[in-house]
Amino acid sequence: MTVSRLVLPGAAVRTTLAATPSFDLEAVLSNIETMAAQQPIAAQLVSMADSDDTDARTLARTLASDVALAGRVMKLANSAYFGMRGRVTSLQIAVTVVGFPTVRTMATVALTGLGDELRLPEGFWGMSSCVALGAATLAPRFGERPQDALCLGLLAPLGVALLHHSDPEGYTELSAAEPTAAGRRAAEARRYGIHAHRLTAVALEQWGFPASMVTPLGAVDDHGDQDGALLRAALEIAARLTVEDHVPVPVEELTGGQLREDAVPPVLERVRAEADELRLAMLGE
Structure with a gap:
């Protein structure tokens, strides 16, 4: 892979930036290019x-x-x-x-610098590890391979880190004001012109990741789109374990009936038991 593949075609970037003067997408992607070169x-x-x-x-x-x-x-x-x-x-x-x-x-x-917790939002890897393990555990119920689902869960929050890197104070305030994942994505779109999962999709697409990794990120807010069902369920599992005062959303609603609520407790138990070990492995601790 040449580093230049990390940058979006100029026209596409300019179109996005015109609608979002407060967020320089091209600069964010160029920063990743610099990190890759290092x-x-x-x-x-x-x-x-x-x-x-x-x-x-x-x-x-x-x-x-x-x-x-x-x-x-x-x-x-x-x-x-x-x-x-x-x-x-x-x-x-x-x-x-x-x-x-x-x-x-x-x-x-x-x-992409995700191994440095000091530069990430508080609790980033705690949430990411839970999303990844939740997705991997639930994957067979959705006809997906657990290892592929683990990767999707680990990379899904990449956009959160990129937004936080570019606007640390603003993103911290945004996160504090929006306790729900859906509300936070809406606030991200208003402030930056793109929400974190869509930003992840943009980056992964440029790096040549397969559509199976990219498509669910774009479908995460459409409860009628089955491509995003597994990721929505994994995000809900993670929120129940990591977000204080989280109001559970029925998984039947999130997955179009593919997953029943009675299937959730054993998944929560496994994720709770193994998430910290995964976090430590990803951080090399």
């Missing part, structure tokens, strides 16, 4: 993991050049989620266990 191994992994010519051995060899990222992949492979605690002893096996999409996701987290 982390060439992570950028290379984002490209390699989607190539038909890449095998686990080749990916592991490149991953080994980034000690911090390699350590995170090893820690994740040995986590409770993958059921291999203590048994993964090489990077090649770790890559095979977590899967290429997960390695790509972790590389994306690294090159």
Whole structure:
């Protein structure tokens, strides 16, 4: 992957910016480009993991050049989620266990600066980990692969981090004023001309992520769109675990009846038990 792929075509960016003078989308994407240039191994992994010519051995060899990222992949492979605690002893096996999409996701987290909690909104990784585990746990009920759903959940909040990076004080005030996820997305759209999940979709699309990762982000607010049902359910699971005074939204409503409320308690229990370990693995702690 060349770094230039991270920038939207000029015309599309100018159209968005004309409607949102308070938010410079091109500058945000250019900042990601700069970060990618500073982390060439992570950028290379984002490209390699989607190539038909890449095998686990080749990916592991490149991953080994980034000690911090390699350590995170090893820690994740040995986590409770993958059921291999203590048994993964090489990077090649770790890559095979977590899967290429997960390695790509972790590389994306690294090159966009999401590993630095000091630069993120409070509770960012607590929420992200719960969304990811909720999506992975529920994935079979929606005909999706758990590993793909885990990646979607981990990357979905990327736009939140990008908005916060560009407007720390303003975004903190916005978040405090809007306790619900739907209300916050509406406020983001008013302030920036784009909500966080749509911004994530824009970034992932530019990096060549598959439509299965991009489409749900654009469908998250349309309860009649089944493409966003799994992500909506995962966001609700995370909110119930992390948002104080959250008023639960029936999952039947969020998923068009694909998920019943009686299926939620065991999912909450698993996410509650494993989310912190996932958070620590993603942060390399």
